[in-house]
Amino acid sequence: MLANRFLRIAVLYALFGIGLGVYMGASGQFLNRGIHVHANLVGWVSMAVMGIIYRLYPQLQHSRWAAVHFWLHNGGLPLMLLGLYGLLHGYGWGEPLTGVGSLLVALAFLSFALNLLRNLEHDTVSAARGEPLPQQQALH
Template sequence: MRLAYWFFIVAILAGLAGMGLGIQMGIAHDFTLMPVHAHVNLLGWASLFLYGLYYRVEPSAEGTALAVIHFALAVSGLVLMTGGLTLMLQGNEALMPVTIAGALCAISAMAVFLIVVLRRGFAPRRAASIG
């Protein structure tokens, strides 16, 4: 399966998790986890889906080791940051390093994505063959 679709699958799962969390918070009238809800939707649904769209439009960019590193960092950032933040907001301050590690993975994923885009943007274009 192409990397773009892995980004899509994880993004959709994150979107479902974010929506589920939002519904649960609304039903319970307990919005303690609102920051988690926001990060799941932004880092998970929005960012991962946009990354997937880029790789879908630029398929030559997804067959690189850097693209796989990008995926690993993005997913790790999502899981670590939202998982750590959830437990921190529930009173376990000792998990601050996990949340920080997740945030660093997320920003590293964006930096790697910049490199992927720049490499592809400055790559020489091949002339289309005729016939």
């Protein structure tokens, strides 16, 4: 289930982001703050909220935009964080990689938004029971 995949990945980002926070606090080195912030907020918080939304409105998972969202978010964010590492530590590849990763993450949010705005009103009850949606053809 897409919702659960988002939730599992989100909690892994929480472990990573919080681990990095503890490391930064203990070492007094805050260079990686941007990685900490975005792993926690785009990885943990955003993906957890989105996972809960997919769970609350299961019909959203049937839209093709949900799969697009999943792969853009989970492809883009690791690239964005790795790029940010390169950028913050002075590697030449950091800036272009951050750019590409950020763009993919922004497109991921856009696909999630499109899906939510178009399909929020569809029947949630039959989708929650795993029954085919009466209006499934109408999902965009």
